[in-house]
Amino acid sequence: MKNTLLTCMLFLNVLLTATAQTKSLSELQQKFVDLKFGMFIHYNIPTYADADWPDPEASPALFNPKKLNADQWAKAAKSANMTYGCLTTKHHSGFCIWDTKTTDYNVMNSPLKRDVVKEYADAFRANGLKVMLYYSILDTHHKLRPHQITKKHFEMVKAQLTELLTKYGKIEAIIIDGWDAPWSRISYDDIPFEDVYHLIKSIQPECVLMDLNGAKYPAEGLYYSDIKTYEMGAGQRISKETNRMPALACLPLQSSWFWKTNFPTTAVKDPAKMVAELTALNNVDCNFILNVAPNRDGLFDDNALTALKEIGKLWKHEGPAPKLAPTGAPIISTNIAKNKPANSSWSEDMDISDFANDDDFTSSWVSSKSVANPWYEVDFGKDEEFNTITLTEKAENITAYRLEYLQNGVWKPINKNEKKSRVKVNRFDKVYGSKVRVWIDKSEKPASIAELGVYNERR
Known part of the structure; x- marks a missing residue:
């Protein structure tokens, strides 16, 4: 009887999983573009180092916010009429801001001792916002860097992604960085892209995967990403005349991605100009994600909050984007022709x-x-x-x-x-x-x- 019951439960689980896999890639791309506008949140140990790339041996003791409040972040996003958030779970220096079992270099060994990813995900959902996550392949603390990558590194990547995709509910999208970029020099062969792609889809079939690799690949093709990506702060530009691919463009509201000591007294980008940028991007099937950096207390500065409210006065979400043209499946495999005679x-x-x-x-x-x-x-x-x-x-x-x-x-x-x-x-x-x-x-x-x-x- 026990074996029969177990078999029925396993069958039901498989059936429910299969039923959940109802959306095609085209539908997921459309859903993503329909979101139109969201909040990037660069918050990690660089916040406490006045540098986007801090010392990879920086002590977890640095990560010590006194007033961390993810609900403030979510309400600020709502004030700008954003529809989702995306948090830097791990940046290039390898510090994890969730309760991970893969490394001691994480937030639970900081003075905070709280799972920031959980607090963020709970707060954004409670405010009616979708949840996305950012994850860096490049990891200078764990020596996951060019010419030093081992099987153990790959196992760590898979284990960390598995944690992020199983502990925090539905993840609409994951943005991966530090991979196949000229400055990271970690290829899709060093950390096999196809394996990572299938792992993510096996855990959350409706999670859209994006790699910030837009500078390398042609705008007309879908390579190693479900969505075309453009890091505007790095000079990458989508065509506002000809693009017809589902896309994401990102830009910081402040002068850089992570909080700096001069942010409270330095003007942020003009809200009217950000709305003009957002509108132009939406017109060519591009979702715009605007970064807002929390300070060392774990809160947004007043000038950032004011700008977000002004954006919300100037821009409203007026419904879905036009129907996208099918892209076909992305290229995700190893190119066996590369550098052959x-x-x-x-x-x-x-x-x-x-x-x-x-x-x-x-x-x-x-x-x-x-x-x-x-x-x-x-x-x-x-x-x-x-x-x-x-x-x-x-x-x-x-x-x-x-x-x-x-x-x-x-x-x-x-x-x-x-x-x-x-x-x-x-x-x-x-x-x-x-x-x-x-x-x-x-x-x-x-x-x-x-x-x-x-x-x-x-x-």
């Missing part, structure tokens, strides 16, 4: 074949004008299995192309494509081969390939 028909001057698989979308292989039927290929050196090929142009010129692969010395076709777009994603049943080649049948100008990607996606 490449070959091509005659190229233009120095724009030779290796520029099209160097993991740099700013460089390109360019076909010579005199070649009537250009081709480009990548050699894996051995048979590989794959089921996705992406072709990203420098500009939209190729209007017809063919893909093929080499298997046991025989070239076999994959598909033909005549759709014009800068980022061309081709998904197909799994094949095995040692080379991939693209034939360019029609191009309005000399063909130029910024990146050819080959992936073996888990489906």
Whole structure:
């Protein structure tokens, strides 16, 4: 009888989990863009160091707010007509502001001894706001940094994300940082993106994952993120004329992300200008998240509170965004073509074949004008299995192309494509081969390939 009851309970749990997985990626993207405006909250040990990147060995004793009140944060967000919040659970220096079992370098070993993530999540939900979380892969305290990453680091990342996604209720989105960025130099191979993506979706299928990698990848393609991201404070800019991808843009209300000693006496950004920015971004399917930094007492300064109220007077949420165009699933797998030997028909001057698989979308292989039927290929050196090929142009010129692969010395076709777009994603049943080649049948100008990607996606 006990075994029967246990089996029924397990079946019911699986059934409930499956039932919960009702929203497609397109629906989740639409829901996210419909939120329009939210609050980023950079609050962590950097708050107490007057630096965004403090000493990674800074003592937890520094983290000592006397008046921490997450309800004040939530009510300030409501005053600006924001719909959600997003808190820095762990920033680049590795201090965790939740009750984690993965490391002693956490808030429970500070003078506060309170789970800040829990207080934040409870306060925002109590005020009718959605809950999102920020998490940094780069972790200088735990030596999770370039050329030093171990299996133990990966296990820590998975354990920490699991805690964050199981202890605090429904998490609408998670924003990941310090990953695949030129300043972090931690690649999606060092900490495997596909594993992390599937872990998050297995725990909370409706949690949207964003990596702050917008500067690297083309605006027209969805790479390693459910939503396109733009860190405006770092100079990243979304097109306010042409963007049609679901997007997020972030900016601090104050002069930097974490609180500094001069914040109470330094003017914040003009509320009217922030509303103009918000409106322009919303008009191109972009959600705007405005950072407000709590001070060392754990409260927002008066000048920030005043600005948020003024924003709320100037801007109202007037309903859902227009219906988004489908993006298809994001690319989340390892690019097996990256930096492999490449070959091509005659190229233009120095724009030779290796520029099209160097993991740099700013460089390109360019076909010579005199070649009537250009081709480009990548050699894996051995048979590989794959089921996705992406072709990203420098500009939209190729209007017809063919893909093929080499298997046991025989070239076999994959598909033909005549759709014009800068980022061309081709998904197909799994094949095995040692080379991939693209034939360019029609191009309005000399063909130029910024990146050819080959992936073996888990489906």
